Amino acid sequence: MASSLADYTRQRDELISLDRALRADHKREPLSPVEALADKVIRDVRAAEASSIWSAEYPSIPHPFPGMEFLTGRSIIVQTKLFEILSKMPKGALLHAHLDATVNVPVLFDLALKQPAIHVRSPTVLNASNLKSTLPQFEALPQHTTTNVVSLTDAKYEPDTWVPMKQAREIFDPQLGGPEGFDRWVTGALTIDPSEAYGTHNTVTKIWQKFLSTFRVSNPIIRYVPIFKEYVREFLLSSIADGISYVEPRVNFVYKSIIAADGTHLPHRELLLIFDQVLNEIKAEMKRQGREDQFIGARIIYSTVRFITPEELNWYLEDCIALKKEFPHLIAAFDLVGDENVLHPLIYYAEPLLRFREMQKEAGVDEIPFIFHAGETLGDGTEADNNLYDAILLGTKRIGHGFSLIKHPKLIEICKEREITLEVCPISNEVLRLTSSMHMHPLPSLLNRGVHVALCSDDPAAFGSMGLTFDFFQVLAASEVTGIIQLGEMAKDSIKYSTLEPSEKDRALQSWNKRWEEFLRYAVSVGEEFLKAKN
């Protein structure tokens, strides 16, 4: 034991350094002066707000604290200086987001409303008591004609008959709020609200039921080609606006077609043609604006759902290879999605998955890596937890979530050796009840072990957490160890561990570095001004 206090303090500093030696923000080259200053200023802003805005009383928020339940804390978050600063941060790449939940709900709603083909129906006449529990069903029906339009709220409404969305909205019963009541009904069906996540559906099992229902409602709207085009455009532009310079969305191909403007069913390649077209338009726009360095592009992780059989999986693997042949620049990887706690485990698909590489070689396409969801669970030794073994044995390039990875010392070792990056989705994990607040999230434990992590938004439309700023905020707010430097390292890793070609990666990293310097100067100036005004 130490013989003097000075001796003790020195031993203590050494021990803390040793304990944090594997962190990305400790392993890297020394901080530049502006980095060091920005790190300090942002820590000071965080501390100042912890004892001011987060310590105030709010009538509707029983216990505000930094890193608290997102859906309840959101209204405070957006008022903070920390959020304002982070919204300007260059975020790198978005590596884990399901395309179906990446456009802000009011925007999607407006896109739908503008299309006369979009119809809505209800399995029952809507009234005050069943409104909240009844889901709207949408469908693009360009050929459909309605002669006698009856409101979904009218006693004469015949359940399950289609009504044009615009009219359904206009004639929605004023007792149920009229058009705004309709908006609330649809919006409620497309998003998770705090009373659900933290009240009625406060377990992983229950909240997933609500969560999945949002996709059932939105899916028929998004898959309608005239909307899909605008949808992709909005996803890319809003990502760019949030400081994201490259995206790798998972696109769910389990439905074998999309719906054309005339109502005909089109195969998957048409979806990719549209995606490619929108992508090129945006790249051209960015170039015209002299902002081409702010957007490197987008590639798709081909996904299907874990409720199919291994035989059915073969069709998707072949489909994926065929699309890779036609769109080698767009198809980035392959994944199987869905609630791991209830659907089939990866090992159920081991045989076809083990053949996939061989199939690619035979088809003569470039390698399509696996980027599997795995360990998005609270289970200890359950099938969902064990998916981590299979994801790694099957050679996954990254791991989607890996929430339960912290339990597995050997797998963490392997992830580090093979540079298997974790796509960590902080707000998703919290809203979907894997963690009660950011303070129970395993992220700090993973960062302290040197696991590579990219922060991701997963399904921001369902959570109301558009972009990546909210996720970065929650991580920064809930720790005294993690600062802006660690966030920067994660942003860099998101580019480094994307599926971009080496030359594109270099370009993306160079551009990120330039923007990072600008951001740090901005953060110092805004932060210092804020702190001065506080004192």
Next chain:
Amino acid sequence: MASSLADYTRQRDELISLDRALRADHKREPLSPVEALADKVIRDVRAAEASSIWSAEYPSIPHPFPGMEFLTGRSIIVQTKLFEILSKMPKGALLHAHLDATVNVPVLFDLALKQPAIHVRSPTVLNASNLKSTLPQFEALPQHTTTNVVSLTDAKYEPDTWVPMKQAREIFDPQLGGPEGFDRWVTGALTIDPSEAYGTHNTVTKIWQKFLSTFRVSNPIIRYVPIFKEYVREFLLSSIADGISYVEPRVNFVYKSIIAADGTHLPHRELLLIFDQVLNEIKAEMKRQGREDQFIGARIIYSTVRFITPEELNWYLEDCIALKKEFPHLIAAFDLVGDENVLHPLIYYAEPLLRFREMQKEAGVDEIPFIFHAGETLGDGTEADNNLYDAILLGTKRIGHGFSLIKHPKLIEICKEREITLEVCPISNEVLRLTSSMHMHPLPSLLNRGVHVALCSDDPAAFGSMGLTFDFFQVLAASEVTGIIQLGEMAKDSIKYSTLEPSEKDRALQSWNKRWEEFLRYAVSVGEEFLKAKN
């Protein structure tokens, strides 16, 4: 990658083995036939109950699941066969429990009621609207005489005047439930109920306020010598009944006296004399009954609270040494207790703590190790989290809680090297909101890294989790990896890492082994019968 499914399956089994290689239930000698059978039978019972009693509907429990919030799930737990089996398990030693919260509340209540000296008062006249939020205050006042007894619920009651407890109960307003209403009021003040832990006080900060108030209410009762004697007796006997064969309670010496039957204040040594006397009586009783192997004894971890100054700490260190001199067999270790998130960190006391060993040498007493609370927090890099560095640097023999240890790779390594055992308190951590259910608890991550763990109950009276059966249950119910063998290893470690002398440890381990064999045979027989009846 594997070339065949058989090859793949083999690789997978190997990887899982490697990943679990550090677990106590993997490192040990091979299972005996009865261990292997009991392990299987208990896993089968657990699985059968997960899909029966835990999948049923309960009007008052919105989402039952094994490992759920204890205060809500308790009524289901006690109906399970798994609980019945575990209640017979030899638990080893109880290494972390605060003496002030180790006796079941109804028992303490009855002990108080029997003493005419126990008085109660209220800061206000009690009525239906203030009852829940008003704390009773108790005091042992043997010399006090009350001439005109008025009910605490009577408009004529003068706030803060003492009323004998028995009479206060008898004349409690029938509108507020009469005597039973009084009982509910006092019991509510001594325990945490689900509406508090999971509703009104659903954060660490808020639930600690309620938690600490239970001690303020019970403390004056427990410190009254005629009660204290019976209290210690009840603690020891109920522990023995739960299969605990040795206890190392933390006794809070921050109050410098206890209250004699005649109302005089007695110094700490009187408390130890009583403790010793009761202990010897029980040992003698056990011997008479031929059960001496079921109870090895008890030793005390001298504790004071982290709100004192370093100067004040010197008094307690000296007091501890003086008691060690007089009762070398009773004083086991030294600790500082209280809410780490708000009280002083260990480093605040570094100077006196660094001198403690020298003070012991000068006094010529046997070594008094530190056994510090540390890391009982959700903080990442906060003072409470950093207490782990100090606990280890100051040479702690075990760590109380170490909830945040999982974040610290280097500290985990040191804990393993130096065999610093963690006193993990599953139910306490959950009720005090460090984890929302057992599924978010870091325990599996620690076990998978080979950290030595003893399961402990902390403050069972406040949580209604008397004994250790409930804590063992919660750990077993929430994992598919941990089985009865791992529980057995933790029970053995609790003896191995106690402060018992080597010869006593051997005797305790031998006796535990014998009882373990008997328990396994019992578990197999009861479990198999249960499973047969189910099919």
